[in-house]
Amino acid sequence: MATPSELRFATLAVHAGQRPDPATGAIMTPIYQTSTYAQEAIGVHKGYEYARVSNPTRTALEANVAALEGGKYGAAFASGLAAIEAIVKLLSAGDHVVCGNNVYGGTDRLFRHVLSRLGLEFTFVDTRDLRALENSIRKTTRLVFVETPTNPVMHITDIRAAAEITREVRARLVVDNTFATPYFQRPLELGADAVVHSSTKYLNGHSDVVGGIVVTNDDETVEGLRFLQKSGGAVPGPMDCFLILRGTKTLHIRMEAHDRNGRRIAEWLAGDRRVKAVQYPGLPSHTQHELARRQMRGFGGMIAIEVGSRDRAEAVCSRTKIFTLAESLGGVESLISHPATMTHAAVPKETRDALGITDGLVRLSVGIEHVDDLIADLDQALG
Ligand code: P1T
Numbered sequence: 001m002a003t004p005s006e007l008r009f010a011t012l013a014v015h016a017g018q019r020p021d022p023a024t025g026a027i028m029t030p031i032y033q034t035s036t037y038a039q040e041a042i043g044v045h046k047g048y049e050y051a052r053v054s055n056p057t058r059t060a061l062e063a064n065v066a067a068l069e070g071g072k073y074g075a076a077f078a079s080g081l082a083a084i085e086a087i088v089k090l091l092s093a094g095d096h097v098v099c100g101n102n103v104y105g106g107t108d109r110l111f112r113h114v115l116s117r118l119g120l121e122f123t124f125v126d127t128r129d130l131r132a133l134e135n136s137i138r139k140t141t142r143l144v145f146v147e148t149p150t151n152p153v154m155h156i157t158d159i160r161a162a163a164e165i166t167r168e169v170r171a172r173l174v175v176d177n178t179f180a181t182p183y184f185q186r187p188l189e190l191g192a193d194a195v196v197h198s199s200t201k202y203l204n205g206h207s208d209v210v211g212g213i214v215v216t217n218d219d220e221t222v223e224g225l226r227f228l229q230k231s232g233g234a235v236p237g238p239m240d241c242f243l244i245l246r247g248t249k250t251l252h253i254r255m256e257a258h259d260r261n262g263r264r265i266a267e268w269l270a271g272d273r274r275v276k277a278v279q280y281p282g283l284p285s286h287t288q289h290e291l292a293r294r295q296m297r298g299f300g301g302m303i304a305i306e307v308g309s310r311d312r313a314e315a316v317c318s319r320t321k322i323f324t325l326a327e328s329l330g331g332v333e334s335l336i337s338h339p340a341t342m343t344h345a346a347v348p349k350e351t352r353d354a355l356g357i358t359d360g361l362v363r364l365s366v367g368i369e370h371v372d373d374l375i376a377d378l379d380q381a382l383g
Contacts (some may be wrong), residue, residue, distance in 0.1 A: 009068065009183060009254045018065025018245070029060040029158060030295050031242045046270040050336060053230045057238040060247045062213065065203065066363030068248065069195050071215035075225035076241060080178065080198025081106050082234035083212030085115070087196060088143065088176050089232075090224045093119030096140040100127040100157060102150040102355050103176065104198075110163035113346075127157040128288065137169050145251055147176040149186075149292070152304045152339045152363040153356045154279040156288040163191025172221070178202070178330070183255040185297040193304035194221055202300070202328030204247040205254050209240045219301045254327065254332065257368040264371045265364070265378070267352075274382045276360070279304040301366035304339075307382075310359035313338050319381035322373060334374055 007016075018029050032055050037048040043275070048054055062074030063278045072188050077083040084107055088097065101124040111122045125136040128147045137144075144166045148157040159175060166173040174194045175187035181202045197203055199211040216222055229235050236244075259278055259282075266280035280283070281292035282299030292299065307313050323336040327343055337343060339357050347357065366374065 005227055012064075013251050014249050015143035015233060016066075017060045017331045018069035021357070025090065029057055029242065031238045032056045032138045040102055047310050051238075052233045052235060055235075055238050055241070057241040057245070058236060061236075061241040061248075064245055065197070065199070065213050065249055066215045067252065068188050069177070069188055069215040070182070071188050071195065071218045073215065073222035075214045075222060075229060076199070076233045076236050076244075077212040077214070077229070078236050078240075079210045080104075080196070080212035083196050083198075083214050084176070085110060085114075086225055086228045086232070086234070087145070087172075087194065087214060088115050088120065089228055090172075090221065091120055091142050094121075094140060095142040096121045096123065096138045097143045097145060098123050098125060098133065098136045098141055098171075099144075099296060100146040100148075100150060101125055101351075102155055102357075103145070103147045104151045105177075105339075105346045107147070107176070108344075109144075109346040112359070117252075127162060128154075128155050128233075130158065130161050133162060134165050137165070138151055141169055144171055144173045145176070146173070147179070148177045149281055149302065150362065152181060152279075152302075152343065154179075154281055154286070154302065154304055156281055156292050158291055158297075159185075159187050159190040159192055161195075166193075169192070176227070179302050180296055180300060181251060181255055183252050184259070184300060185296045187214070188297060189329075190215060193218055196210070199247075200243050200328060202255065203330075204244045205251065205331060206247055207331035208245070209236075209243045209247075209335065211236045212238050219287055254368060255298065255300065259298040260364060261368065261371045261374060262299060262301040262303060262366045265366055265374060268375050269303065269378070270304055272382065274307070275305050276308050277306040277358075288356075301364075303364045303366060305362050305364065306356075306358065306360050307362055308360045310340075313340075313360050313362050315383060316381045320377050321380075322369060322377040323364065329363075331365070332368045334369060335365040337365075339363050344351075 066074035171195040194216040
């Protein structure tokens with residue numbers, strides 16, 4: 001029998017972190033719906049004392065996602081943003097963070113409008129440009145935070161090169177791997193110090209939970225995160241952990257389907273004159289296609305298209321029948337959104353325009369429905 005570190009992704013997805021329940025043999029890790037745990041005597045217990053600190057359903061989820069990312073430790077949080085906030089709360093006032101200039105609008109808002117008030121300093125830079133990344137580093141830089149591919153314009157950062165730059169200055173490189181998932185991209189193997197997810201998205205995959213998780217190999221980082229789980233309490237409840245764990249069991253199957261549909265739809269859109277530009281790292285026309293091929297095994301289901309104007313974007317978003325107009329992404333069902341007024345509304349307009357998050361940009365989260373039905377839906381919506 002292979003040791004856990006030798007097992008393949010699909011086997012880990014189904015089994016890692018889980019075993020039949022010792023009390024009953026239940027094959028599924030139970031939802032340990034409890035706030036506290038009986039102690040036999042003062043200080044004598046089974047490893048669980050209070051559910052803010054730990055919960056067996058959460059422990060299983062943390063171990064499962066850690067295994068999928070090829071990491072030692074997972075720390076789950078109540079949302080993707082809570083996970084990102086925890087990473088930054090490992091720092092202290094006066095420390096400096098370099099952040100990619102295109103990240104989820106909520107991450108941008110958290111850094112600019114909440115954490116920067118607490119004495120942390122942030123520089124936003126285009127991390128596609130490694131020289132710009134290097135130049136933005138200060139003596140006080142402790143963290144480099146990148147999303148790759150980015151939400152929504154699908155920029156790619158060279159994780160291995162960014163890790164080298166970050167290591168030299170003894171800062172942490174943290175990669176938001178929400179769009180690619182560990183099935184297609186493994187930042188820890190490329191040198192990142194930690195990976196963060198909005199597990200609301202592909203990890204869960206069924207649009208019924210909000211959650212986040214950090215994975216790392218570093219003892220000091222996980223100790224800090226566990227201290228923050230205990231001290232701040234932004235942890236997920238057991239039911240949410242159970243649902244995400246149910247989701248990760250099929251991550252490999254779902255990602256193959258998202259990727260298959262994503263590629264077909266991106267190619268179809270790229271050949272359609274009603275669409276002015278298509279951003280999808282799997283297309284040879286993507287300016288960073290070669291880098292994407294090097295560090296990703298597949299490209300998934302996220303596509304951004306430029307349709308030319310706010311009016312056109314509104315028309316397309318209101319006409320689709322299978323793609324539902326909604327925030328979020330990564331579920332089995334296809335969604336369509338307008339980043340400028342939805343996910344990235346908090347980003348100032350000049351910044352949005354400079355990044356290509358124009359009023360005519362439409363984002364697609366391609367689900368796992370039949371691809372011909374999805375193409376027919378987009379075809380009629382494009383008018
Ligand atoms: O929504 P939450 O679970 O807190 O995760 C925040 C988050 C973090 N990182 C990335 C790359 C994300 O896309 C998100 C959330 N994004 C959306 C809700 C969205 O529609 O883009």
